[in-house]
Amino acid sequence: MITPLPSAGCASSPQAERRSPSCPRTANGHGRPGSMRLADTLRLGAYLARTRWLLRFRNRAAFDDWQRRQVQRFLDKHLPLSPFYRDYAGQPLSALPVIDKQTMLARFDDMNTAGVSLDEATRVALAAETTRDFAPELRGMTVGLSSGTQGTRGVFLVAHEERARWAGIMMARTLPNALMRRLLIGARPVKVAFFLRANSNLYTTLKSRRVDFRFHDLLRGVDCHLPALIEQQPDLVVAPASILARLAQHAANGALPIRPQRIISVAEVLEADDKARIEQAFGMNVHQLYQCTEGFLGYTCEAGVLHLNEEFVHIEPEWLDKERTRFVPIVTDFSRTTQLIVRYRLDDVLRVRLTPCACGAAGRAIEAVEGRCDDVLWLPGAHHGALVALYPDMVRQAVTSAPAALPDYRIEQHGMAWRIAVADEAEASHAALTASLQRLAARHALTPPVFQRMPFADTDAHVKRRRIRCVGRPATNQENHA
Ligand SMILES: [Zn+2]
Known part of the structure; x- marks a missing residue:
């Protein structure tokens, strides 16, 4: 004992x-x-x-x-x-x-x-x-x-x-x-x-x-x-x-x-x-x-x-x-x-x-x-239009599998608009990140989002960091899980 x-x-x-x-x-x-x-x-x-x-x-x-x-x-x-x-x-x-x-x-x-x-x-x-x-x-x-x-x-x-x-x-x-x-x-x-x-x-x-x-x-x-x-x-x-x-x-x-x-x-x-x-x-x-x-x-x-x-x-x-x-x-x-x-x-x-x-x-x-739950991103299926879930790990996986290593990033979904921020603010990083997200959408046969740039703001030490966030889903009545 x-x-x-x-x-x-x-x-x-x-x-x-x-x-x-x-x-x-x-x-x-x-x-x-x-x-x-x-x-x-x-x-x-x-x-x-x-x-x-x-x-x-x-x-x-x-x-x-x-x-x-x-x-x-x-x-x-x-x-x-x-x-x-x-x-x-x-x-x-x-x-x-x-x-x-x-x-x-x-x-x-x-x-x-x-x-x-x-x-x-x-x-x-x-x-x-x-x-x-x-x-x-x-x-x-x-x-x-x-x-x-x-x-x-x-x-x-x-x-x-x-x-x-x-x-x-x-x-x-x-x-x-x-x-x-x-x-x-x-x-x-x-x-x-x-x-x-x-x-x-x-x-x-x-x-x-x-x-x-x-x-x-x-x-x-x-x-x-x-x-x-x-x-x-x-x-x-x-x-x-x-x-x-x-x-x-x-x-x-x-x-x-x-x-x-x-x-x-x-x-x-x-x-x-x-x-x-x-x-x-x-x-x-x-x-x-x-x-x-x-x-x-x-x-x-x-x-x-x-x-x-x-x-x-x-x-x-x-x-x-x-x-x-x-x-x-x-x-x-x-x-x-x-x-x-x-x-x-x-x-x-x-x-x-x-x-x-x-x-x-x-x-x-x-x-x-x-x-x-609100770190899950949603896009409509290209063929059926119903919303399909892209779970955080799928999105992270897509980012880490980009051909070149990417800097820290934030993704914020506002309906069909995905706001993207990259820590180094470089055009090339932004392009590489959106390309990997585009490939993710294509792989799941989803309508691609419209990408927008937003400035990168590092999270304060005392605030929980969330890289991926869904602020608003695209408007549709149907919903489906990937
Ligand atoms: Zn064990």
């Missing part, structure tokens, strides 16, 4: 040092996180061990059986505690409504089991965003805003015992064997460098005497963090793909002498060019964490394959094509009990992996998280 992690929590954090022991709550009722309670430390250790070593299944059928029981237990125990779901008590999962982001926000107050209102949660989360102090809690719970690119922001709500559970699962899923050994019995802590646009108590749960966890705020850019990164010499670097690519550039130039044991891409699609650049600079495979406001949905296994985290999250595929190669996930997180995530339809397109992974993990193997 496992050695419990000694005093995990924020004991050594500046926030914890500032906090008076006699004053766990401030006057506005927003407490500050203290050291992790013993119960939570044990919970973290138990979930780490369970996830890493115990949850093994003979085959998919045995796993499905086990998962069905877990989901049922979750529905029986936790659904009645939420006013929204009370009326659905006793019903099977398939009878519950599919929820989208708008409904989730509109019914936030009713859907959580802690009686927290959206106003209250948003106020605390926004205050943290503004002050860049992500420590304050709401009645002992962590709240945060999603890093949504556009439109409505999501809000998440996590109780302290859920934080401990999340941290245990996260460590089990991300640490290579050598770092796991060091975490459990080593003399030195595991050093983690974490880049994101916002920190959260959720992430700092990982901080302890065993884990030297440092947050690098992307609102301040990337390059200003290099000295701290070099000083820390992290074992694990976690960052959005485009930020990792920037770090890789510095490493390749000799400006970032660090030798991490694992590199993990989060929050953005890991594109082939970035992946190659990072792997070359650091000499190792890039792993991925598929984690969003709605939960911890996927991770790269030791064999380098992305798996859905189905030991904790039930995922119904909403198939996008009749060959069942791509789907939109409908998520039920049976490990979360405060903010209930039940049949939540994500806005992502996932591509299944055709060959199973040999590692033995129960979770479905995924080839790629391709992007959001």
Whole structure:
């Protein structure tokens, strides 16, 4: 079994040092996180061990059986505690409504089991965003805003015992064997460098005497963090793909002498060019964490394959094509009990992996998280006129298969007009990019779009990069999937 992690929590954090022991709550009722309670430390250790070593299944059928029981237990125990779901008590999962982001926000107050209102949660989360102090809690719970690119922001709500559970699962899923050994019995802590646009108590749960966890705020850019990164010499670097690519550039130039044991891409699609650049600079495979406001949905296994985290999250595929190669996930997180995530339809397109992974993990193997649903571009068929989907990976593939290597680019669809930007602003790059997109349309027998040039604007470090985006589809009533 496992050695419990000694005093995990924020004991050594500046926030914890500032906090008076006699004053766990401030006057506005927003407490500050203290050291992790013993119960939570044990919970973290138990979930780490369970996830890493115990949850093994003979085959998919045995796993499905086990998962069905877990989901049922979750529905029986936790659904009645939420006013929204009370009326659905006793019903099977398939009878519950599919929820989208708008409904989730509109019914936030009713859907959580802690009686927290959206106003209250948003106020605390926004205050943290503004002050860049992500420590304050709401009645002992962590709240945060999603890093949504556009439109409505999501809000998440996590109780302290859920934080401990999340941290245990996260460590089990991300640490290579050598770092796991060091975490459990080593003399030195595991050093983690974490880049994101916002920190959260959720992430700092990982901080302890065993884990030297440092947050690098992307609102301040990337390059200003290099000295701290070099000083820390992290074992694990976690960052959005485009930020990792920037770090890789510095490493390749000799400006970032660090030798991490694992590199993990989060929050953005890991594109082939970035992946190659990072792997070359650091000499190792890039792993991925598929984690969003709605939960911890996927991770790269030791064999380098992305798996859905189905030991904790039930995922119904909403198939996008009749060959069942791509789907939109409908998520039920049976490990979360405060903010209930039940049949939540994500806005992502996932591509299944055709060959199973040999590692033995129960979770479905995924080839790629391709992007959001509105990263799918649409063109009418040349013969039938019905709209056909061009999935992000098809478009990326078309760009990377261009005869000459192309610079960074953006494609924005506005009906039949595709606005194109190239980073070097060169006429030749623009022509090569549009030619490869024209070939893509021809290959699928589609009416080619009208190409327009737009100036290239690099994405700020703290904004999620999206190279391909459909702002508006061509007008037609018919629709078909490629
Ligand atoms: Zn695997």
